[in-house]
Amino acid sequence: MSDFFGTWILPSSSPKGKIDVESVIAEQDGEVTVTMNSSIMVGTVSDVVIDGDTLTGVLKMTKPLTITSQLTYELTSPTTLNATVKSRLMPAQRMVGTKQT
Secondary structure: OOOOOEEEEEEEEEOOEEEEEEEEEEEEOOEEEEEEEOOOOEEEEEEEEEEOOEEEEEEEEEEOOOEEEEEEEEEEEOOEEEEEEEOOOOOOEEEEEEEOO
């Protein structure tokens, strides 16, 4: 079982101020699933690959706008990760996540 699996809280800045993004990483029927939600955004991650301490995938946000970004999570400890979200239209968003469960 990967240290990635569980619920992570990723504090982030947005035009509406600071928000906490909840990212849930799980394994279902042999595939890794990742969802990301907050009070102002909803997204799912496809093409998820875990390679050691790195998880990568394609983030498809559906709220507040539809945009596709590259997502990278890097474990720095079993309860902390660095997250980077990069789309073609905006600068990379970097966050530090803390595992909740």
